[in-house]
Amino acid sequence: MLSRTDLRGGALSAADLRRALPRGGTDVDSVLATVSPVVAAIRERGAAAALEYGQTFDRVTPDSVRVPAERLSDALDAVDPTVRAALEESIRRARIVHSDQRRGTVRTDVVPGGSVTEKWVPIARVGLYVPGGNAVYPSSVVMNVVPAQEAGVGSLVVASPPQVDHGGWPHPTILAACALLGVTEVWAVGGAQAVALLTYGGTDTDGAELAPVDLITGPGNIYVTAAKRLCRSIVGIDSEAGPTEIAILADGEADVVAVAADLISQAEHDVLAASVLVTDSADLADRVDTEVTRQVETTKHRDRVIAALGGPQSGIVLVDDIDHGVAVVDAYAAEHLEIQTRDAAQVAARISNAGAIFVGRYSPVSLGDYCAGSNHVLPTSGSARHSSGLSVQTFLKGVHIVDYDRAALEAVAGHVVALADAEDLPAHGDAVKVRFAEVPSAGSVA
CATH class of the missing domain: 3.40.50.1980 (Nitrogenase molybdenum iron protein domain)
Structure with a gap:
């Protein structure tokens, strides 16, 4: 059911990875x-x-x-x-x-x-x-x-x-x-x-x-x-x-039933939802694909799930090893990223790009959707490379309040004037100079 992208045996640049990975999105x-x-x-x-x-x-x-x-x-x-x-x-x-x-x-x-x-x-x-x-x-x-x-x-x-x-x-x-x-x-x-x-x-x-x-x-x-x-x-x-998405980084010891269920759970949101499995185990990939097919038959929103899992935004990505997988999921920058590997916490600590990271078998995305305490309004479409989820x-x-007394301004006045002149904005420098010049009072006789 899920398409395959085989990245084994070759090191791709960040630019190549962005092109190679499953990705949907919408044309706003x-x-x-x-x-x-x-x-x-x-x-x-x-x-x-x-x-x-x-x-x-x-x-x-x-x-x-x-x-x-x-x-x-x-x-x-x-x-x-x-x-x-x-x-x-x-x-x-x-x-x-x-x-x-x-x-x-x-x-x-x-x-x-x-x-x-x-x-x-x-x-x-x-x-x-x-x-x-x-x-x-x-x-x-x-x-x-x-x-x-x-x-x-x-x-x-x-x-x-x-x-x-x-x-x-x-x-x-x-x-x-x-x-x-x-x-x-x-x-x-x-x-x-x-x-x-x-x-x-x-x-x-x-x-x-x-x-x-x-x-x-x-x-x-x-x-x-x-x-x-x-x-x-x-x-x-x-x-x-953009449309919601999940990526799962899993090794050969991951729970096949749980991985399949998590891919399906995200796919039921929308026909454009993305469900991506990244694994170094071809055997796990085969077993997950079979299990997805089995579970889809009894899921409530079957047609929607099948459309999402069969779209270009979803699929299985094969990698050489977990180190390679870390690089791939960092390039993908998923809205939701599950780590289902040995030493999942240590692997999760190496990830920089994800809206939220779910560690181990007992931290599914569904938990984050409702009752983890985290926020589920998260960056999509790779924007987790530069953006965060909703928070306080x-x-x-932020508002900066600048408070300098006379001595503090006078000590730095020369630098302000020098930079103002360098930018050809002399009035900026004059605005500092006048504060220390002897200026005749109003009404005085020159």
Whole structure:
């Protein structure tokens, strides 16, 4: 079922590896022409345009953009007790991890009388997108809201698509998760129109303000990604997320049943999801392929899984040894990377490029999706080479406070002037010089 890429017997450069490894992705440029009019209309007409596009794309128009408070409380009252307990535990563990990510103010005394202080300030207002589509994602509510709250964000709104089957409101489990987290502002809007409305704001059907945000986070489909690209000059975004992906680095002793199950679990997200096994054992590769075929027959979303596993983004990569495998998975830079080898912790410590690393047989990606305490909003499409997953830091901005007294400035004034002259910006130097020149007071006689 899974295609094979054989990298044994030859050392490939980083550039060659990028070309050789299975990789899918989406062509965001291809939908910009479709999404641009949506963004433009909402920029001009606000919520009215967003609701019109919601009717077109989601086939329903809610009574208002903002979900009434009683809908949130009713959803929490009605949620299955086992789901509520699981969400509460997910929230508890996420708070433990994310609370440790907070940054404090740091003052550096550069010279006597001269200091630079870096303080971390929460983003004033953020929009957190929770997708609909193939599945229901209350876990994405947790993963977006908890770090924003732990960062100290004062105002946040969750946006999620309206559902035909639920009276035009987001899925009740999404609303229940919001209520558990104390979120009071939820918008029933999805897709590109949600990103645009979060960016530009508007007026709700009852005349209430829908205030724009300063930062938008959360995963979505290609249209959401395109809208983020178009709006990022107005608001900040976390990333342009592509389809989800898993890579597994395994040796001949790995649990074949577990490896196959983990590849399938990621493939059930989307037909574009990537599932990649990297191994130095041809025998393991054969056995995993057979086991995948067996397990696929009984999985719920069989057609979707088969499409994802059979796509160019998925496959088995054969390497010479685990050292070679480490180099390959570092080049691939997976969103999720599992290490299922002997001495898995030591192997994991050698990896630089991954959104999150899952160590050993008992740390599957599914754990990270829900209850590890880590965040599951992670960099995709190789961007883990340069980017991190969602965290408290996403919702903070660093501000430098420069405080020099007269003596400290005077001591460095010559260097400032020299560099200003070197850059042919003499007024920069003059701005320092005038502070030490004898200047006649206003009204004096020359």
